[in-house]
Amino acid sequence: MQFEIFTSGLPQVQADCVVIGIHDGGELSAGAKALDRRCGGALARFLKRGDFPGRLGETLLLPAFPRLKSSRILLVGQGGHDVTRRNWRKAMAAAVAALAKTKVSSAAVALTRPASRELDDYTFARSAVEVTRAALYRVNDLKSGQKPAEPALQKIKFGPLTSSASRAGKRGLAHGIASANGAKLMRDLANLPGNVCTPTYLAEQAKALATKHASLSVKVLEEADIRAEKMGCFLAVTQGSDQPPKFIVIEHKSPKASRAPLVFVGKGITFDTGGISLKDPGAMDEMKFDMSGAAAVLGIMNTIAELALPMNVVGLVPTCENMPSGRAIKPGDIVTSAAGLTVEILNTDAEGRLILCDALHYARRYKPHTVIDMATLTGACVIALGVHHSGVMANDDELASELVAAGVRADDRAWQLPLTEEYGEQLKSNFADFANVAGRDGGAITAGAFLAKFTKGLRWAHMDIAGSAYVGGAAKGSTGRPIALLTDFLVHRTGR
Numbered sequence: 033m034q035f036e037i038f039t040s041g042l043p044q045v046q047a048d049c050v051v052i053g054i055h056d057g058g059e060l061s062a063g064a065k066a067l068d069r070r071c072g073g074a075l076a077r078f079l080k081r082g083d084f085p086g087r088l089g090e091t092l093l094l095p096a097f098p099r100l101k102s103s104r105i106l107l108v109g110q111g112g113h114d115v116t117r118r119n120w121r122k123a124m125a126a127a128v129a130a131l132a133k134t135k136v137s138s139a140a141v142a143l144t145r146p147a148s149r150e151l152d153d154y155t156f157a158r159s160a161v162e163v164t165r166a167a168l169y170r171v172n173d174l175k176s177g178q179k180p181a182e183p184a185l186q187k188i189k190f191g192p193l194t195s196s197a198s199r200a201g202k203r204g205l206a207h208g209i210a211s212a213n214g215a216k217l218m219r220d221l222a223n224l225p226g227n228v229c230t231p232t233y234l235a236e237q238a239k240a241l242a243t244k245h246a247s248l249s250v251k252v253l254e255e256a257d258i259r260a261e262k263m264g265c266f267l268a269v270t271q272g273s274d275q276p277p278k279f280i281v282i283e284h285k286s287p288k289a290s291r292a293p294l295v296f297v298g299k300g301i302t303f304d305t306g307g308i309s310l311k312d313p314g315a316m317d318e319m320k321f322d323m324s325g326a327a328a329v330l331g332i333m334n335t336i337a338e339l340a341l342p343m344n345v346v347g348l349v350p351t352c353e354n355m356p357s358g359r360a361i362k363p364g365d366i367v368t369s370a371a372g373l374t375v376e377i378l379n380t381d382a383e384g385r386l387i388l389c390d391a392l393h394y395a396r397r398y399k400p401h402t403v404i405d406m407a408t409l410t411g412a413c414v415i416a417l418g419v420h421h422s423g424v425m426a427n428d429d430e431l432a433s434e435l436v437a438a439g440v441r442a443d444d445r446a447w448q449l450p451l452t453e454e455y456g457e458q459l460k461s462n463f464a465d466f467a468n469v470a471g472r473d474g475g476a477i478t479a480g481a482f483l484a485k486f487t488k489g490l491r492w493a494h495m496d497i498a499g500s501a502y503v504g505g506a507a508k509g510s511t512g513r514p515i516a517l518l519t520d521f522l523v524h525r526t527g528r
């Protein structure tokens with residue numbers, strides 16, 4: 033898909049189809065009025081009949097109007113005149129979905145935008161690309177029947193922007209494309225079933241990524257290497273599985289950067305049965321998404337490489353399965369982490385924190401500027417925040433605020449949870465330095481508090497994406513979150 037900015041008026045724009053917003057009561061958006069004047073008011077006369085009242089997300093494709101360059105007009109309902117970002121995104125997604133069902137190969141989209149203080153020109157263009165690509169995303173399914181035909185749509189132009197704004201708009205497009213490519217990579221990986229997307233498969237995908245981008249290099253630690261690193265907690269989780277574990281290290285090096293790297297860590301449980309603390313069968317299939325953090329790391333590394341961001345970034349992915357077996361860890365087992373701290377595993381289903389704590393310790397060797405881990409870590413986070421916000425916990429409030437602010441700008445929101453010391457105290461064990469669980473209360477935070485014990489002295493944030501990284505139900509699948517948030521976070525630090 034090609035993306036462009038257009039600066040001309042709607043009647044002059046070159047495209048098969050112009051897409052315009054209609055507001056409650058069939059009212060034309062400001063931009064559409066010029067178009068209507070060009071066709072002699074035919075559009076307004078049509079709308080007056082009331083057939084298209086402009087309800088949010090409704091669409092109608094109209095045939096050619098006289099004296100327009102385009103052969104069609106797509107009407108898109110935008111609801112009230114006070115256009116929020118959320119409603120604008122909904123209208124945009126509806127427009128793209130409608131276009132994808134037609135033979136239109138190029139479209140100029142001119143919906144009413146939210147006020148510019150809510151959506152500047154850069155973010156407008158970036159979000160427009162992200163929404164478009166998300167609306168066009170198809171699950172790479174394994175159905176044996178014929179695949180539906182690809183949409184005819186080849187090119188989308190967004191606007192109109194003034195010519196002075198088009199530079200910011202073009203940057204927004206480029207960043208939106210890189211963000212969308214990262215999200216697609218994440219979604220494709222996370223949507224794969226556990227029997228395909230194994231730790232070995234993830235390692236191969238990481239290697240493939242490094243052959244695609246010159247700035248990336250990949251190293252994969254095998255089980256023996258993981259043992260040599262003394263990652264006792266990671267090894268404890270994998271010991272019940274027949275699939276070999278992998279520890280993926282992926283690096284982006286920029287000649288323009290001298291500063292200590294940013295390190296991303298992603299939870300890569302390719303299937304979480306819970307182990308001996310076996311999960312209920314209900315939605316257990318969704319535990320194939322338990323490698324969403326890992327997929328997010330690979331996705332964002334792809335985005336970083338595509339944008340050639342002037343910073344050094346390391347991605348760390350501990351990946352294995354969590355299975356019950358005769359060799360699996362048992363509740364009460366005590367293991368020693370790479371950091372040397374001992375952990376009593378009271379619940380084998382709290383495995384994410386076990387693989388992450390060893391990866392976080394590994395991050396120390398880079399003397400990182402900042403460490404951010406992403407994990408589908410707790411059901412408790414979904415209880416606390418629902419699916420709308422990712423949870424953010426950090427030992428540095430400024431870092432947490434940066435992530436939350438990036439989420440607001442990117443419409444990929446996150447919310448900070450408190451990580452004060454009381455939560456860490458709940459992890460007391462009679463037999464080891466601490467336990468891996470602390471009861472139900474504040475479960476998302478006690479998981480964060482567990483990780484915090486391994487990140488002393490690092491500038492670190494943890495993102496619990498258990499609710500945001502995928503959706504269940506009829507549209508079951510990966511969402512690609514929090515790639516848009518992270519892209520914004522990174523771009524914001526390196527300058528738009």
Ligand code: BES
Pocket residue numbers: 304306322379381382383384408409410411412414469470475498499
């Ligand atoms: N992968 C799960 C967390 C999860 C649950 C993600 C539901 C998405 C939806 C994690 O490994 C887990 O099982 N956590 C336990 C922790 C508990 C045993 C303290 C949980 O949340 O129940």
Ligand code: MN
Pocket residue numbers: 304306354380381382383384
């Ligand atoms: Mn689990």
Ligand code: ZN
Pocket residue numbers: 301304322381383384408409
């Ligand atoms: Zn898990």
